[in-house]
Amino acid sequence: MAHLSYVFIIELLGTMAFAVSGAFSAMEKKLDVFGVVVIAFVTAIGGGTIRDVLIGNLPVTWMRDIIAPSVILATAVVAILYRNIFHNLPKTLFLFDSLGLGLFTITGIQKGLDAGIHPAICVALGTITGCFGGVIRDLLLREIPVLFHKEFYASACIVGGVVYFLLLYVVSAPVAQTVAIVVVCALRLLAARFNWRLPAV
Amino acid sequence: MAHLSYVFIIELLGTMAFAVSGAFSAMEKKLDVFGVVVIAFVTAIGGGTIRDVLIGNLPVTWMRDIIAPSVILATAVVAILYRNIFHNLPKTLFLFDSLGLGLFTITGIQKGLDAGIHPAICVALGTITGCFGGVIRDLLLREIPVLFHKEFYASACIVGGVVYFLLLYVVSAPVAQTVAIVVVCALRLLAARFNWRLPAV
Amino acid sequence: MAHLSYVFIIELLGTMAFAVSGAFSAMEKKLDVFGVVVIAFVTAIGGGTIRDVLIGNLPVTWMRDIIAPSVILATAVVAILYRNIFHNLPKTLFLFDSLGLGLFTITGIQKGLDAGIHPAICVALGTITGCFGGVIRDLLLREIPVLFHKEFYASACIVGGVVYFLLLYVVSAPVAQTVAIVVVCALRLLAARFNWRLPAV
Numbered sequence: 001m002a003h004l005s006y007v008f009i010i011e012l013l014g015t016m017a018f019a020v021s022g023a024f025s026a027m028e029k030k031l032d033v034f035g036v037v038v039i040a041f042v043t044a045i046g047g048g049t050i051r052d053v054l055i056g057n058l059p060v061t062w063m064r065d066i067i068a069p070s071v072i073l074a075t076a077v078v079a080i081l082y083r084n085i086f087h088n089l090p091k092t093l094f095l096f097d098s099l100g101l102g103l104f105t106i107t108g109i110q111k112g113l114d115a116g117i118h119p120a121i122c123v124a125l126g127t128i129t130g131c132f133g134g135v136i137r138d139l140l141l142r143e144i145p146v147l148f149h150k151e152f153y154a155s156a157c158i159v160g161g162v163v164y165f166l167l168l169y170v171v172s173a174p175v176a177q178t179v180a181i182v183v184v185c186a187l188r189l190l191a192a193r194f195n196w197r198l199p200a201v
Numbered sequence: 202m203a204h205l206s207y208v209f210i211i212e213l214l215g216t217m218a219f220a221v222s223g224a225f226s227a228m229e230k231k232l233d234v235f236g237v238v239v240i241a242f243v244t245a246i247g248g249g250t251i252r253d254v255l256i257g258n259l260p261v262t263w264m265r266d267i268i269a270p271s272v273i274l275a276t277a278v279v280a281i282l283y284r285n286i287f288h289n290l291p292k293t294l295f296l297f298d299s300l301g302l303g304l305f306t307i308t309g310i311q312k313g314l315d316a317g318i319h320p321a322i323c324v325a326l327g328t329i330t331g332c333f334g335g336v337i338r339d340l341l342l343r344e345i346p347v348l349f350h351k352e353f354y355a356s357a358c359i360v361g362g363v364v365y366f367l368l369l370y371v372v373s374a375p376v377a378q379t380v381a382i383v384v385v386c387a388l389r390l391l392a393a394r395f396n397w398r399l400p401a402v
Numbered sequence: 403m404a405h406l407s408y409v410f411i412i413e414l415l416g417t418m419a420f421a422v423s424g425a426f427s428a429m430e431k432k433l434d435v436f437g438v439v440v441i442a443f444v445t446a447i448g449g450g451t452i453r454d455v456l457i458g459n460l461p462v463t464w465m466r467d468i469i470a471p472s473v474i475l476a477t478a479v480v481a482i483l484y485r486n487i488f489h490n491l492p493k494t495l496f497l498f499d500s501l502g503l504g505l506f507t508i509t510g511i512q513k514g515l516d517a518g519i520h521p522a523i524c525v526a527l528g529t530i531t532g533c534f535g536g537v538i539r540d541l542l543l544r545e546i547p548v549l550f551h552k553e554f555y556a557s558a559c560i561v562g563g564v565v566y567f568l569l570l571y572v573v574s575a576p577v578a579q580t581v582a583i584v585v586v587c588a589l590r591l592l593a594a595r596f597n598w599r600l601p602a603v
Contacts, residue, residue, distance in 0.1 A: 063319075066319045266520075
């Protein structure tokens with residue numbers, strides 16, 4: 001069953017992580033139930049949707065199968081019902097969001113490669129897949145896009161993407177994927193812990 | 202003549218309704234003539250454009266035929282020239298906008314079905330078609346997106362979409378379409394009249 | 403070599419002009435190095451990306467060849483390193499931006515024609531290609547979109563596009579393209595010099 005492939009599972013985990021992160025941003029802004037579900041959706045599918053549109057992989061992935069939308073809806077409902085529990089777990093949420101970032105970056109790169117796109121551009125595509133769900137969420141909530149005030153957000157994707165291509169020379173694809181996901185996730189956690197910043201110009 | 206089909210006519214009416222609604226939002230913001238025309242266009246075609254892109258129905262519909270762009274341009278010019286008359290008819294405008302919402306929701310669902318997409322996702326697609334012209338208009342005018350402060354906007358589309366699928370079991374498609382359009386439109390008018398709100402979380 | 407065609411060269415020049423203009427907008431907002439590069443990219447490729455998506459020319463142009471992304475990256479780095487020199491040349495920058503506007507408008511029209519789209523809609527497509535890189539840049543930087551406060555920005559594209567189609571009746575395509583680019587560029591420079599405004603409504 002293709003559905004149970006490795007890439008499918010990591011994509012689903014990333015989707016759930018981003019749906020939770022979107023739902024919490026929306027609840028902080030005091031949106032109603034519908035608004036929270038919409039923002040959870042947009043955060044979870046925004047990056048992958050832009051990726052699919054740019055490479056011409058249409059209809060976009062989330063429209064071809066009822067599984068991802070169902071998972072997002074269920075995740076958003078759980079996030080709303082158990083928001084007090086989640087609220088006391090800010091580090092868990094941050095971990096989930098970082099995991100989603102790593103997962104989406106690597107699936108984005110993989111889909112770029114499948115479409116015959118140059119590796120350097122695949123890194124950009126992976127970064128877009130990882131970051132633009134959050135960017136659309138921030139535009140809709142009228143926040144400064146995450147891309148520009150958490151500097152190590154996108155940089156972590158780029159480094160992870162480069163690591164992935166280097167690893168492909170020495171190990172198998174699933175191993176390279178796993179390591180690259182850990183690299184993105186770890187870079188972001190370390191950047192937050194030690195307050196890394198890129199130089200201003 | 203395919204052009205005179207039922208769906209084509211309701212789509213054209215919705216386009217005109219949304220062009221008027223866009224033109225008035227832009228005039229309230231004191232944009233110049235060009236800005237008013239652009240916002241009228243974006244409001245009228247935004248939702249359908251996003252729908253076409255998501256399902257891969259490209260080039261997007263409004264580019265394939267000069268009729269829709271001509272109608273939008275003419276509608277925007279009429280809205281500018283007779284703005285005083287329209288201004289004294291806020292209820293008429295609201296009725297038009299609600300009609301546009303219903304019309305676009307149902308055509309969006311229909312195009313999703315034609316593309317072989319799951320009914321539940323078609324409801325989301327119809328809602329996107331109905332709402333995202335207004336969302337892009339609000340982003341460009343730097344307003345809080347309509348989706349989040351008029352709660353019954355998108356909810357009306359979702360209910361209308363579900364009604365449409367239920368009706369398809371008992372009546373013909375044109376009848377189901379007409380009833381569903383009336384449902385979306387009526388729900389929105391009733392919600393505004395009685396100030397319905399979804400619960401905050 | 404197709405790469406050295408006339409259209410390719412003018413598209414590359416426009417890309418560089420817009421990358422510089424994007425980098426400077428981002429540096430004014432005190433973004434970090436990464437943010438400046440992202441905004442340079444988005445400004446340079448945004449209009450062409452929306453054009454490609456609307457007409458279904460996918461994967462989008464900048465993903466099919468490493469040349470354009472490399473040129474944008476190099477241009478952004480040069481803009482960052484030599485920002486003091488550029489800063490003392492505001493008129494040069496404005497000239498570049500106007501040149502980019504003209505170049506992109508005409509390539510947008512040409513690609514619309516190649517896709518079999520009606521000339522009047524091609525003018526809209528060219529205007530979108532010319533203007534929407536700047537619109538996305540402004541949305542991400544939370545500015546009022548350029549489209550609405552520099553009124554002669556898009557109007558110059560529309561006039562240039564109409565001139566292009568009229569010229570095609572009397573001269574060859576490359577001549578018509580060159581003249582139309584000069585018209586867009588000159589209109590914008592004259593509008594800025596003499597403070598032309600469209601009437602408010």
